[in-house]
Amino acid sequence: MHWFDEHAEINPETWRALMADGDQISKNFNRSEFACKCGCGFDNISFVLVNSLQALRDFFARPVRVTSGCRCVEHNAAVGGGEKSQHLHGLAADIKVDGMTAQEVYDWFERRGWLGGLGIYESWVHADVRQQQVRGTTGDAERPACL
Ligand SMILES: [Zn+2]
Numbered sequence: 001m002h003w004f005d006e007h008a009e010i011n012p013e014t015w016r017a018l019m020a021d022g023d024q025i026s027k028n029f030n031r032s033e034f035a036c037k038c039g040c041g042f043d044n045i046s047f048v049l050v051n052s053l054q055a056l057r058d059f060f061a062r063p064v065r066v067t068s069g070c071r072c073v074e075h076n077a078a079v080g081g082g083e084k085s086q087h088l089h090g091l092a093a094d095i096k097v098d099g100m101t102a103q104e105v106y107d108w109f110e111r112r113g114w115l116g117g118l119g120i121y122e123s124w125v126h127a128d129v130r131q132q133q134v135r136g137t138t139g140d141a142e143r144p145a146c147l
């Protein structure tokens with residue numbers, strides 16, 4: 001199936017079919033990359049988020065590593081996530097891009113006016129698609145853990 005070649009924008013209906021269908025959910029991302037790391041099976045990641053990460057992947061033509069995607073309540077607590085973390089809703093991903101610093105990745109999101117949540121940590125960037133523009137950094141007392 002080569003749906004991604006013709007569909008830069010994926011509508012929700014197509015997305016639902018893809019999510020029910022297989023592991024590959026965009027040109028370069030697999031659904032399993034976003035699954036909760038505890039093994040509970042929670043992997044209902046946002047298509048808006050994956051589309052944005054695909055845009056990042058395409059822009060720099062470098063692999064994007066998802067270090068954390070969906071998190072169940074237990075796993076989120078175990079990794080020190082915030083109580084209202086967007087990871088709990090499948091709306092967030094922590095990422096690293098091969099050959100790029102966290103700052104360079106963060107700046108890419110900022111330059112395109114990222115409308116959701118954005119955080120920069122020692123070696124990774126947190127991006128989420130909540131309906132609110134929020135920014136956070138390492139050492140921020142208000143948000144010591146992942147946004
Ligand atoms: Zn879990």
Ligand SMILES: [Zn+2]
Pocket residue numbers: 068087092093094126127146147
């Ligand atoms: Zn995060």
